[in-house]
Amino acid sequence: MIAHALTGLRLLLVAPTVMGFARPDLLAPVWLLACILLAIASDMLDGAVARRMGTASAAGQIFDHGTDCLFVTAALAAAAYAGLLTPILPMFVALAFGQYVLDSHFLHRGKMLKTSRIGRWNGIGYFVPLVVLAVARLELPGGWAEVLFGAAALLAWLLVITTVVSIVDRALAGRRAG
Numbered sequence: 001m002i003a004h005a006l007t008g009l010r011l012l013l014v015a016p017t018v019m020g021f022a023r024p025d026l027l028a029p030v031w032l033l034a035c036i037l038l039a040i041a042s043d044m045l046d047g048a049v050a051r052r053m054g055t056a057s058a059a060g061q062i063f064d065h066g067t068d069c070l071f072v073t074a075a076l077a078a079a080a081y082a083g084l085l086t087p088i089l090p091m092f093v094a095l096a097f098g099q100y101v102l103d104s105h106f107l108h109r110g111k112m113l114k115t116s117r118i119g120r121w122n123g124i125g126y127f128v129p130l131v132v133l134a135v136a137r138l139e140l141p142g143g144w145a146e147v148l149f150g151a152a153a154l155l156a157w158l159l160v161i162t163t164v165v166s167i168v169d170r171a172l173a174g175r176r177a178g
Contacts, residue, residue, distance in 0.1 A: 003050035003060060006042040011067045013039045014074050021078035021133070029137035036130050039071055043127075062101075065123075069097040072126040076156070084133055084149060085156035092163040093126060096170075103170055116173070118166040122159065129155045 013035045020032035027035075046064055050056040073093045080087035100119060129152040136148035 001055070002053065003046045003055060004063065006046035006049060007060075007064050007067050010039045010042045010046075010071055013042075014071050017071070017075045017130075018078040021075060021084070021130075022081050024082070024137065029134065029139075032137060033131070033134040036075070036127070036134050040127055040131075043068060065097070065100075068123060069093065072123075072130070073097075075130050076126065079130070079133055079152075085129060085153050086160065089126075089129075089156045089160050089163070092160055092167070096122070096163050096167050099167055099170055116166065116170055118162065118169055122162055122166055125155075125159050125162070129159070 016027055017032065017035045017039065020027035020029075020035065024032075043064075047056070047061075050060055073090045076085065076093060077087070077090040079085050080090060096119065100115075132148050132152040132155065136145045136152065138145075140148075
């Protein structure tokens with residue numbers, strides 16, 4: 001129950017985070033950063049809480065990972081809408097997640113999602129440009145904001161590459177297993 005509440009909190013943070021990126025005038029930069037950091041904290045805690053309390057389940061895992069996908073895909077899409085990073089990244093995030101769910105269900109025939117190492121690291125990595133962009137929106141001295149906006153755009157392209165690698169790796173692993 002507590003783990004689901006933590007995941008639900010992250011789900012509730014999708015709308016303000018998206019609005020904060022797409023329409024910066026609607027959400028102060030400090031609140032945008034707070035939403036993202038709270039989402040990250042809830043993501044770090046929900047699985048650990050579920051395992052510790054003995055309530056971990058396949059449905060909970062799907063709720064957790066689905067919420068992660070929705071949060072990062074929607075926030076990255078809003079950032080792309082604002083011209084802050086490539087719109088290719090959120091499309092590939094959604095594609096990779098869909099492949100992850102379908103592969104887990106059809107190829108591994110398990111009730112639990114079948115993770116991969118690169119997919120896990122990408123899942124963590126998708127939050128990073130969001131944090132960098134939110135920090136860049138704070139009133140920073142000097143030219144730090146421009147440096148951070150550039151770094152987030154570059155990081156987004158690196159994540160596109162690693163996401164494509166993940167998609168290909170999962171596809172090849174599925175063929176080897178089949």
